[in-house]
Amino acid sequence: MSLHRQFEDAIRLGRLVALATVLTGPQMGHQLLLWPDGTTAGSLGDPLLETALQARTEEFFAGRKPVRLTQTHPAGPVELFVDVQTPPLRLFIVGAVHTAAALVTYAKVLGFQTIVVDARTAFATPERFGHADQLIARWPAEVLAEQGLDESSCVVTLTHDEKFDNPALAAALRSPALYIGALGSQKTHARRRAALAADGLTDTDLQRIHAPIGLRIGARRPEEIALSIMAEIIAVVNRAEKSPTGS
Amino acid sequence: MRELLPTMERWRAEQKPIVLATVVKLYGSAPLPLGAKMAVSAAGEMAGSVSGGCVEGAVVQEALALLQQGGSKLLTYGITDELATTVGLACGGTIEVWLELWEEAPR
Numbered sequence: 531m532s533l534h535r536q537f538e539d540a541i542r543l544g545r546l547v548a549l550a551t552v553l554t555g556p557q558m559g560h561q562l563l564l565w566p567d568g569t570t571a572g573s574l575g576d577p578l579l580e581t582a583l584q585a586r587t588e589e590f591f592a593g594r595k596p597v598r599l600t601q602t603h604p605a606g607p608v609e610l611f612v613d614v615q616t617p618p619l620r621l622f623i624v625g626a627v628h629t630a631a632a633l634v635t636y637a638k639v640l641g642f643q644t645i646v647v648d649a650r651t652a653f654a655t656p657e658r659f660g661h662a663d664q665l666i667a668r669w670p671a672e673v674l675a676e677q678g679l680d681e682s683s684c685v686v687t688l689t690h691d692e693k694f695d696n697p698a699l700a701a702a703l704r705s706p707a708l709y710i711g712a713l714g715s716q717k718t719h720a721r722r723r724a725a726l727a728a729d730g731l732t733d734t735d736l737q738r739i740h741a742p743i744g745l746r747i748g749a750r751r752p753e754e755i756a757l758s759i760m761a762e763i764i765a766v767v768n769r770a771e772k773s774p775t776g777s
Numbered sequence: 778m779r780e781l782l783p784t785m786e787r788w789r790a791e792q793k794p795i796v797l798a799t800v801v802k803l804y805g806s807a808p809l810p811l812g813a814k815m816a817v818s819a820a821g822e823m824a825g826s827v828s829g830g831c832v833e834g835a836v837v838q839e840a841l842a843l844l845q846q847g848g849s850k851l852l853t854y855g856i857t858d859e860l861a862t863t864v865g866l867a868c869g870g871t872i873e874v875w876l877e878l879w880e881e882a883p884r
Contacts, residue, residue, distance in 0.1 A: 534879055541779050553801060560851040596812035598802050602810060611801040611875060612813055615778055641780060 625689035671697035679705035
């Protein structure tokens with residue numbers, strides 16, 4: 531299989547991968563496919579260049595974004611581009627409500643993988659959520675615990691029902707999830723904080739919850755609320771990219 | 778790149794060769810980040826963007842020329858003050874675009 535096809539397949543499967551290209555000099559156009567485990571495919575056409583680049587594999591994947599670099603070489607500096615491709619961010623939406631349907635639409639446009647979870651089968655129907663990547667009609671807290679929430683996961687709770695939302699939030703707070711947001715007023719949130727604290731979560735944990743959810747744009751209709759949530763998630767994602775070591 | 782794959786897959790099924798353009802350097806303010814991509818089919822169709830619309834037309838022309846010659850090419854687009862009609866970036870920055878034959882014609 532060609533290098534380009536391998537690169538495409540890796541992206542399609544949501545794997546971390548990088549394609550390095552020589553932009554200048556006699557080896558111009560040569561390409562090397564890099565994997566996080568150090569294996570490679572293809573060739574840069576020059577052993578010196580290839581060794582120098584491979585030595586930086588870890589750095590490329592830690593950075594999680596494309597890099598332009600100039601590599602010193604006895605025959606003169608060589609320009610290279612390393613196109614690092616990361617798995618898509620995942621957005622878990624708890625509550626297959628009207629706002630969730632609009633949120634899936636926005637998130638898809640922005641390249642998120644969308645997973646809608648709601649134990650109530652009357653809500654979680656393919657007719658309403660055919661556009662989501664995944665629709666799971668089970669207890670949200672169980673699903674979130676199984677899904678291995680990581681630093682590229684976002685969780686939003688929208689059910690308006692504490693018996694679904696609170697356990698789901700607890701599961702999210704026990705993970706390194708990048709964004710956690712909960713729908714509900716200040717009053718609801720105060721009650722929620724008390725319930726979660728009784729469940730053993732600390733003040734520091736609870737401060738991770740964005741509530742009331744969304745940027746303040748005066749949103750009223752479900753579609754507007756979805757937009758304000760999406761905007762808040764993007765703000766958090768962009769801040770995290772600027773300071774990868776944390777706030 | 779991910780968002781271009783369905784379109785590229787369709788072109789491939791239609792046996793159209795594909796050129797891929799990637800932003801490989803930014804100087805100053807530029808509309809799209811490093812790594813932004815646009816794919817161009819042999820029929821002149823395009824998917825994605827390298828500059829949010831400023832230089833796409835010129836890139837398509839270069840891509841169609843590359844389909845004849847094969848290989849790859851490094852292009853630079855910046856603001857041009859000599860000729861108002863020459864393509865440039867409205868934001869005043871400069872970008873380098875790497876153009877490569879991504880999918881050859883089927884044999």
